[in-house]
Amino acid sequence: MLVTYIEAIRQAMDEEMDRDKNVVLLGEDVGLLGGAFKVSAGLLDKYGPDRVVDMPISESLIIGSGVGLAVQGMRPILEMQFIDFISCGFDQIVNSAATLRYRHGGQTACPIVIRGPSGGGVHGGLYHSQNPEAWFFHVPGLKIVAPSTAYDAKGLMKAAVRDDDPVIYFENKFLYRRIKEEIPPEEFVVPIGKAALRKEGGDLSVITYGSPVHAVMKAARDMAKEVDIEVIDLRTLLPLDMNAIRASVRKTGKALIVHEARQTGGIGAEIAARIAQECFEDLDGPVMRLGAREAHTPFAPAMEDYVLPNQEKIIEAIRTLAAY
Amino acid sequence: MLVTYIEAIRQAMDEEMDRDKNVVLLGEDVGLLGGAFKVSAGLLDKYGPDRVVDMPISESLIIGSGVGLAVQGMRPILEMQFIDFISCGFDQIVNSAATLRYRHGGQTACPIVIRGPSGGGVHGGLYHSQNPEAWFFHVPGLKIVAPSTAYDAKGLMKAAVRDDDPVIYFENKFLYRRIKEEIPPEEFVVPIGKAALRKEGGDLSVITYGSPVHAVMKAARDMAKEVDIEVIDLRTLLPLDMNAIRASVRKTGKALIVHEARQTGGIGAEIAARIAQECFEDLDGPVMRLGAREAHTPFAPAMEDYVLPNQEKIIEAIRTLAAY
Amino acid sequence: MTEQKDRELYYWLRLIREFEDRISAMDKQGKLMGGVYSGKGQEAVTVGFCHDLRWDDWIFPLHRDLGAFLVKGADPRRLMAQIFGKRDGFAKGKDSYLHGGDLGNGIFGATSMLAATLPVAAGMAFKFKIRKEDRVAIAFFGEGASSRGDVHEAMNFAGVHKLPVVFVCENNFYAYSTPNELQFGVDNVADRAAGYGFKGEVVNGNDLHAVMATARKAIDRARKGEGPTLVECKTYRYHGHSEHDRADYRTEEEVITWESRDPMILWEVYLEKKKYDVEAIRNETAERVRKAVDDAVAFAEGSPAPEGPEAMEDLYAMPIDTEAR
Amino acid sequence: MTEQKDRELYYWLRLIREFEDRISAMDKQGKLMGGVYSGKGQEAVTVGFCHDLRWDDWIFPLHRDLGAFLVKGADPRRLMAQIFGKRDGFAKGKDSYLHGGDLGNGIFGATSMLAATLPVAAGMAFKFKIRKEDRVAIAFFGEGASSRGDVHEAMNFAGVHKLPVVFVCENNFYAYSTPNELQFGVDNVADRAAGYGFKGEVVNGNDLHAVMATARKAIDRARKGEGPTLVECKTYRYHGHSEHDRADYRTEEEVITWESRDPMILWEVYLEKKKYDVEAIRNETAERVRKAVDDAVAFAEGSPAPEGPEAMEDLYAMPIDTEAR
Ligand SMILES: Cc1ncc(C[n+]2csc(CCOP(=O)(O)OP(=O)(O)O)c2C)c(N)n1
Ligand SMILES: Cc1ncc(C[n+]2csc(CCOP(=O)(O)OP(=O)(O)O)c2C)c(N)n1
Ligand SMILES: [Mg+2]
Numbered sequence A, B: 001m002l003v004t005y006i007e008a009i010r011q012a013m014d015e016e017m018d019r020d021k022n023v024v025l026l027g028e029d030v031g032l033l034g035g036a037f038k039v040s041a042g043l044l045d046k047y048g049p050d051r052v053v054d055m056p057i058s059e060s061l062i063i064g065s066g067v068g069l070a071v072q073g074m075r076p077i078l079e080m081q082f083i084d085f086i087s088c089g090f091d092q093i094v095n096s097a098a099t100l101r102y103r104h105g106g107q108t109a110c111p112i113v114i115r116g117p118s119g120g121g122v123h124g125g126l127y128h129s130q131n132p133e134a135w136f137f138h139v140p141g142l143k144i145v146a147p148s149t150a151y152d153a154k155g156l157m158k159a160a161v162r163d164d165d166p167v168i169y170f171e172n173k174f175l176y177r178r179i180k181e182e183i184p185p186e187e188f189v190v191p192i193g194k195a196a197l198r199k200e201g202g203d204l205s206v207i208t209y210g211s212p213v214h215a216v217m218k219a220a221r222d223m224a225k226e227v228d229i230e231v232i233d234l235r236t237l238l239p240l241d242m243n244a245i246r247a248s249v250r251k252t253g254k255a256l257i258v259h260e261a262r263q264t265g266g267i268g269a270e271i272a273a274r275i276a277q278e279c280f281e282d283l284d285g286p287v288m289r290l291g292a293r294e295a296h297t298p299f300a301p302a303m304e305d306y307v308l309p310n311q312e313k314i315i316e317a318i319r320t321l322a323a324y
Numbered sequence C, D: 001m002t003e004q005k006d007r008e009l010y011y012w013l014r015l016i017r018e019f020e021d022r023i024s025a026m027d028k029q030g031k032l033m034g035g036v037y038s039g040k041g042q043e044a045v046t047v048g049f050c051h052d053l054r055w056d057d058w059i060f061p062l063h064r065d066l067g068a069f070l071v072k073g074a075d076p077r078r079l080m081a082q083i084f085g086k087r088d089g090f091a092k093g094k095d096s097y098l099h100g101g102d103l104g105n106g107i108f109g110a111t112s113m114l115a116a117t118l119p120v121a122a123g124m125a126f127k128f129k130i131r132k133e134d135r136v137a138i139a140f141f142g143e144g145a146s147s148r149g150d151v152h153e154a155m156n157f158a159g160v161h162k163l164p165v166v167f168v169c170e171n172n173f174y175a176y177s178t179p180n181e182l183q184f185g186v187d188n189v190a191d192r193a194a195g196y197g198f199k200g201e202v203v204n205g206n207d208l209h210a211v212m213a214t215a216r217k218a219i220d221r222a223r224k225g226e227g228p229t230l231v232e233c234k235t236y237r238y239h240g241h242s243e244h245d246r247a248d249y250r251t252e253e254e255v256i257t258w259e260s261r262d263p264m265i266l267w268e269v270y271l272e273k274k275k276y277d278v279e280a281i282r283n284e285t286a287e288r289v290r291k292a293v294d295d296a297v298a299f300a301e302g303s304p305a306p307e308g309p310e311a312m313e314d315l316y317a318m319p320i321d322t323e324a325r
């Protein structure tokens, strides 16, 4: 089956709703419109307004009500029309949902999925380009996934819906319709917590996730004669698959972490810090990072490009590290 | 003048309000009550209800209205009764305030101070013990300070009020009345962006901030015969004083970062990542970190102590690194 | 009402009172840690709303609603253990006071973030509605908390779908030190219901008869699918915001005035008018509640304090591979 | 009203219309990037509220209120440059559309987060009040945005202090695809004002006379310190939510009904009844606005695109030492 990234998400939601009547979808314009990006197209017709719910513009309510549904054994998928608006429901995530089980001494689970389009590169400007995963990475009780392929988009959505803990699912809107991929027609799930080794290599490990995975893979192919790159696509950000990261870095001795989110305080900082400590003896060069520059993601193309990582910057970073 | 940490904050606010009538204080119970911790005791009587404003329980409004005041040239100090409630005003900070100047192409400044009691160790449980600085560290446009002494508490509050950018000021409630210190009677300001070298040493750098500074200093004294520790108190978290950090690590060759906030995704991760990259050649041991364990800060004393860094864990971490 | 019910209601009022008093006393003696928020004086609200609920209805208590826990069926011994931060508390010591709910009895544990439970209650009520269950969710909040955006978002949603939820505003005239006139520009929070398309009612929150009558109407309406109600109960807390608060922001006269409207005393007057032997009832009930609270305290004292590493439990329902991390 | 003012108002309606139409056309031609939100059909609201404001009053436009920018005094050329993402935009290309305000003219640039401007407007109005300035803040928001908590928090605060702010709800019956009956459980958003202690008014937002009369009353009230007003303008957007939206969720019949209430046509009828030479006015105005928009487009096209490193400017007013970092 040849599917786009966005269709993969739609299929996963559809199949999970079909499989389990406790799965419901709540969000702004998810029903009548089928979502701002049409990710839920057709679901209202199929499952009706009790399970595909057009919500008022109230992100805090959307997430909070998801917690109430979850306590009742439902498995709500909660859409942020753009992931940027997650800031408006922040408290309900980090305090209400993330501590639900903990503060009840394990009496309940909190099987909610919070999802929405993230990322830049589409001239979305300051409020339609954000990559806010690091905020949630600092919060125990949450899980975070960020698929880069249609296969993973589908498989991780299924895993997220079936997971009993709150999962924040970062969709990458740049990839929505830009990648198209053959995926198996039969049911599959991609487990939360396992990175994918996208390419084996002996010289240098690039650890990445989300949309830069594709630029990194291209760099790895294009630079094949220069340097033998190993590419790890994290897929899950919390918990980190440190086994995969350590194994790779121990082999190559060099690590570059690439993500689109701002470099300072990004998830790459934690990964770099862990590598620097846990693989200290194995390192043949400094752990390097490439994230967005320290600015908001601006609208005008030249500035956006200046701020975000791109093919060129990735190649440059790889060369610098390889030359070390 | 012998003052407590909390009194130092009160004095700074008082003096700044006295100096500049554009300085106003908004928060819940800051007026009639003088603040839940009495940090604004007496200010309502002195400056009246137009400048010391008892706000409704609306954190988003408190911060948002601060932005409106700032655009009008006022310099609002915005209190969160506990810093934990900052999650309820999150969007107004990261989107409304942090991008105000940027999205207006430099037309305006945003001189607001957001402050409140943070930190654990007082059996405050999940919602009165938080250290959420890392969330804001990932947001350009903001500045962050976290004083550990009465002197800095006063001097940094003055700097924050006079700063034209949004400053988040993390008070440490554990220190409020536990430290008492001689401070100069005359006016002084502690510049934002400069770390303090609390103790010189040749063997190992401990980089820290907030309440652990005191435990680290005690360890440095107690372990003086074992290891010669250099202690850097960051004071400002954003921007980081990398000059101070680099200089110290280049000298000692070993770095331990200690903070009370959760280790994963904490500010220590960024510091470690930068040291690991920028001081790669200088390191005689892995960059190590000590932050809170990966849990919320629980109520029961043994669990709280298990989660948070303490004297014992600091000593242990120093020993491990020193022995490297 | 039957004599039995009359007496039972009296029992609950007194049990809560005894529980609150004991906690305050223990706090004074330094036996408790953390914040202690006495609901003394507000007992009629929680008794009135929780007494006739069914086991599978849900309540979302505010930080002062220890009474709601008790009346809805929480084991007093476990509640006391929770206040002690012990392992037998609903939160297993992870947090104290009312942050750990007793989910088996339909009691939700709130975070500290005021009014953050209202969206949760609305979501749960949405489930009752779509599954056609005739259950109700009761969401308590203070008049101070009414200023928070979450209240608005929840009420608006409840109005759109006519959800089986009752919003109960306990207006005790102060939010910490902040009086109503600095909290909102209206006389009654209940007036806001009209803006959401449902009914608002104001009731004397110290009058158990009145509270019960209003609660019954609102709960019936919800059960029948007729939508939410916002009930505002005017009441008063005798103590400060927390036990540390001397509450200098109010006058002694005001406190005395409210003490003269004490819900328990009013109920005794009612029992008297019904010609029961009030003296006997009072003594007998006092003895019962003393025993119940003694028992709870003894249990809580005997309950083990959690050990350090237990802090790492209950974070995830599907545990993550900590080895891998 | 004087003939001059009658004509001037017509000019503004048409200028906005021309501006919107041109932007839509350019968007179709692929000349624009990012989201384009046409306010075509809603011009009477922004003209009615902004025309008689003073220069030092403030407005907080919503994403569809390009007209508010123009009427309040923003240079059309800079506004167009902003929509092009050029350096001469108010945002210097940092963001497009209405995110960069023109602060020198009292026009605040909103984030995308709907209704997040309302607390900001309330805060500014608080300053007007404590400094005893007879200025007003006008905060526009959609009926969809009315569901957000920030609306409640801002209105509540404005009610407590009787702030000089006017809340203007542009109810165009849809929030993206979401119809009013899924957005709230009442007929009028304006009904909520009562719950905050101030006046709410509903007005035909396509009728410039009606809007101006209501605006005047509300603004006067604010200036005199009599507190806020919530004005709900019933209106309609002809286009989809953004130019990408085909708006299948509504009927052609409905669109036509509203086009028959077009604010510009209504105003022409008025001019006719006043016995002006409408044909002449129409032609002359059409020419004027065409020129103004041509000029703006030419300026915007000629304005330099920001270069990459400019992205690092305007983050801090007191720059941080990037060397040190
Ligand atoms: C979002 C949030 N802001 C501030 C606080 C701090 N706080 C705790 S209780 C309280 C007053 C609550 O007043 P009210 O809602 O009237 O309830 P009451 O205590 O009077 O029963 C405040 C401000 C909080 N818990 N949550
Ligand atoms: C907090 C937030 N949530 C969601 C969105 C996405 N969004 C943009 S416009 C819109 C609809 C707005 O409707 P309304 O407020 O009625 O204004 P209108 O577009 O009809 O003028 C939505 C949902 C947003 N911008 N902000
Ligand atoms: Mg109260």
Ligand SMILES: [Mg+2]
Pocket (backbone or CB within 6 Å): D142, D143, D144, D170, D171, D172, D173, D174, D175, D176
């Ligand atoms: Mg609308």
